[in-house]
Amino acid sequence: MARTDPPRVSVIIPAYDSMPELTRCVTSAMEQTIGLDRIEIIAVDDGSTDGTGAELDRLARGCPALRVVHQPNSGGAGGPRNTGLDLARGDYVFFLDSDDYLGPDALRRMVATADENRTDVVLGRMVPVGGRAVPTAVFSHNQPRTDVFSSHAYRTLGCWKLFRRSLIERLNLRFPPYRNCEDKPFTAAAYLNADGISVVADYDCYYSRDRGNGNNLTRTAAALADRMDGTRLCFETVARYLEPGARRDRIMRRHVEWELCGPLRALLPLEDEQAARERFYPQFRHWALTYVTEGVFRQIAPPDRLLVHLLRADRYEDLMEVARHAEEDAARGHVVDEGRVHWNHPYFRDPAKGVPDACFDVTSRLPVHHDLTALDWRDDGAVLHLAGHARIEHVATRDPGTRLILRSRDGTRPDVGVPVTARTVTDLPGDGAYDRAGFTVDVDLRTVDAGAPLGHGLWDLFLDVRAQGVSRTVRLRRPRAEGDGTGTAPPWRETAFVARPGHRPTVARLLPTPDGNLGLEVRRAGHRAARACRVTGTAWDVSAPGTLVVTGRLTGDAARGPEPLALCAEHDSGAVRALPVRCTPDGRPADFTVRLPVGKLPPGRWTLTLRARDPDDRAPVPRLDGLAGTRWFRASRLGRPYYAKPLAGGPGKTLVLRVAPVRLTAALRRRLGTRRG
Incomplete structure (x- = not known):
């Protein structure tokens, strides 16, 4: 019986002469833990000649969730991706290149993250295979909800991400028909219009493979002729969706560094003289004049500033000389003068060149x-x-x-x-x-x-x-x-x-x-809290995982006052979670019990104190003998196990808890080691 309910994810795989890597790519999608009943796989054979189409048909015969489309070759990955988008019915879309593959739990984790945080784009941690470079900065830690201005997400514009399909359709996004850089404008537009971005950094989601035969499209279509249209569309996309100002400058900087200065330095000198001077140089100069504002100019590195200055000044010969000697000039050292540090480039303070010192000033960039x-x-x-x-x-x-x-x-x-x-x-x-x-x-x-x-x-x-x-x-x-x-x-x-x-x-x-x-x-020392209470017990609640029960007794005026104290858990960053100290209804009037949901605290070190109304008046919750660590599963983090344990290095005898996710590989090694013993 055909499925009538829409899938959660549509996995779109553009394929052209993708053997033998294709088999692992498709099976990695078929074996996702989210389940075949919740995904559809749309593989588009873009006129392959090596058996790719036949292999897709073979795989489809054993997998009802796999749909295969055969079409004439379009010349790039954008065309088959667009075909897949036209057929997709999922709540989300994931683009999977035919030479790459997914971690088994990748889609389940990314969909759960998008659902929980109501985000439109999810980045899953990428892993290099065969020496291919992948972004790393954005995957330093999980980010439930962020944006391109608060994270490193914009440093990665490949389309190997989870996109909410309603965002794609609302923007009418499709890939342009270019052989290179076709995915960057698509991802940029999605980023700049997304209602939130998530990052899954604690699981290897996407394995990016470098083909042993060197047939990756980014290599076979790496010349300037294949890049210029995509680069132009990158600049136009940012200008379309962001008003001039600091926010646009921050995003535009990425394209100036990677799409303008990088190819100009590495690829323009490789072109023949006529093409370099008449075809490519005018386009690079137009971008420098149109999109490199003074705000962007101040943010980029001196080697890029020098290129932009020469472009603006229409100095083609000097530009080509600088580009040809970029590698050797990068190691020329620095000059310290009047409290500033400058790159000691041959053009630095050369009267015949007349380049401003600002093009060489590295002071603010020195580590x-x-x-x-x-x-x-x-x-x-x-x-x-x-x-x-x-x-x-x-x-x-x-x-x-x-x-x-x-x-x-x-x-x-x-x-x-x-x-x-x-x-x-x-x-x-x-x-x-x-x-x-x-x-x-x-x-x-x-x-x-x-x-x-x-x-x-x-x-x-x-x-x-x-x-x-x-x-x-x-x-x-x-x-x-x-x-x-x-x-x-x-x-x-x-x-x-x-x-x-x-x-x-x-x-x-x-x-x-x-x-x-x-x-x-720095604060005033307080005495009232210390005199007003005495902690008699700390224990983990066996019926509520991750909950610490603190019991004690109030004395003197505190026993007669209405909720005079609070139990406080303070993070090393200064963040505080406070719970009122209430007397137990079935105990003596001066006895109290406080239940602290440690399982809901963010990871880190938490110091426990009892405080009076005066925030400077506090007393430590003592680290009593017998309190061990505990573990629980945090549903909001895809069922990952967390732990809390008392630390021996707390100030004085104060109870300090470390809250952190369990490192699954380390826990497995310990378990195996225990079994062997």
Whole structure:
């Protein structure tokens, strides 16, 4: 009986002379865990001559979900994809190239992610096979809902993604009839009109294969003649959907770097003189004049700035000379002058060339390398001591003037700068160029702010790294060697000290953020919470996985007040989840029970405290003996197992929980190791 309900996904496979890779490609779609009853596979044979059509027909005879279409050769992948789109009935569409293949659980995960987050495009992590390059930055972590301005998604414009079909039909999107770059305008238009983008980074979804015979279309159609139309449409697509301004500049930068400057540098010198000068150069110059705004110009790297400047100035001969010598000129080093660093290109300050310094200025792009080797509290917790090294790449550490910067997270206070003491280090690269990169600094929280104590609140720590008048400011990161025993473990404990005689003590605590940066919390010490309650038990609820039950007793005024306390779980980033402390209805009036749904907390380190109405008044939830770790399955993350366990390194005896997904491969190795033992 024919299926009448629409499938969840239409998998579209364009195929041209795709043997022998085609078989694994199609079977990877047929074996998806989402089930053949929920997908349709539309394979379009685009006039193949190697048996591709016959193999598709053979596979279709054993799979009702596979539909095969045979058509004359169209010259590119866009034509057969369009044929598949015209036939597709799924809620979503996934484009699968015939030399690639899917991970078994790929479609189920991506569809579930799109459904849960109501997003229109889902990127599944790509895996290279046979040396083919794939994007990596966007897949550093799962992103349930993002966009092209908040992620690296726009760096990958291949169409190997899950698209909501209603978005495609609303925009009337189809692939242009080009041999190369035909998928970039399609994906760009979908991105720029999508109601949200998701990234599945914790599963290998798409295996991108480099054919052993070198017949990938991106190789056989790599000349400028096959790229220019697609590049033009990329620029026009961005201009169509984004108004001029910073947002358009950010997106346009990608095309200037990859579709304009990259091919100009690598491919234009390979063309014959007449074609280069009369056919391709005018088009490149038009794009530079039309789409490279000053905002884009400032964002691109100096080698690209130089090309754009020569295009704008209509200097064809100089442009070709720069393009032909790009590789050797890239390694010519740098010049430091009056607090700026410039690329030492032959055109730099050549009077005969007259190219502005801005085309060579690399100051804002120089990486800063820094590391903490010591981090501890001194003078009874009133002084934060730091030591390490910091250097700006390509800038020798002569005349160092590095400072530590304390910056209020809410922006309500001026920055507080603390000069550091330079010291000699001998184990850095550079043949002694960075021997004065070492530093030490003592931050006395009682007097650091021009003789006054550091104000209460959250402060982020920065380094303003300076040498030879060049300055670069970066976030200070916690010691990277904290976990493996090489280096100093950061003192995450709270410290208390008297900032002013006659005033309540001040509490300070280092707060590492999830991405490894350092923050500092300063607040008044509180006593009421500590006097008002006593925790008597912590245990995991056996009937509600991932729920921690905290029991205790209120004392004094707290026992008579209406909900005077809250149980707080505080993330290292400063985020807080609070639950009111309520007395148990069947117990004594002063007894309380709080149920904390740890299973709903985002991953990271969570410190548990009891707080009074005054947020500075808190008492630790103690780490009691007998509390072990626990596991649960998180439905909102496609059924992935998570765990929580008490950490031994909490401040004092405070209960600190680590919440994280279970690493399935590590868990399997442990299980197998246990069985072997």
